[in-house]
Amino acid sequence: MNKGNNKKLKLSIFEIVWYTLCGLVAIWGITYIILGLLGDALPGTDNAIAEASNGYAKTFGLGFLGYGLIHVAVAAIASIIVLLLQSKKSDRDIEKAQRRAAIRASARQLSQEDEAVDLTQNNELPNEPVKEETTEHEIQVQVEEEKKEEPQE
Numbered sequence: 001m002n003k004g005n006n007k008k009l010k011l012s013i014f015e016i017v018w019y020t021l022c023g024l025v026a027i028w029g030i031t032y033i034i035l036g037l038l039g040d041a042l043p044g045t046d047n048a049i050a051e052a053s054n055g056y057a058k059t060f061g062l063g064f065l066g067y068g069l070i071h072v073a074v075a076a077i078a079s080i081i082v083l084l085l086q087s088k089k090s091d092r093d094i095e096k097a098q099r100r101a102a103i104r105a106s107a108r109q110l111s112q113e114d115e116a117v118d119l120t121q122n123n124e125l126p127n128e129p130v131k132e133e134t135t136e137h138e139i140q141v142q143v144e145e146e147k148k149e150e151p152q153e
Contacts, residue, residue: 026072
């Protein structure tokens, strides 16, 4: 297996606090859901949980079950938003590190190619004919000379 690629990303303090708060809100919501289900499922006329849920519903508009579902949904959405933001940030950092590594590798490759190129033993430039710029007049003269060289039939 790739032991070098098992690098774990560290959680920031913000993430730890945020996930803890979202977990607590989710537990609060699960507790409300359980209480709401127990209030509906338990038989009897003097069911204290059902009476509390009905009183809560008269005051706030929803019973334990409804508010429990809302709490769990809010906690899940808040956690997902922070997860997405932190993953985007870590992806940006990883891409930046990959670009830096690619630049270093290309620079290393260029330096190796420069060392491999040895022009001559005496560090002289090879003898290549130097091309001088031609003017329009010289081009016309060259064209006329080429016409003269063609055999006529």
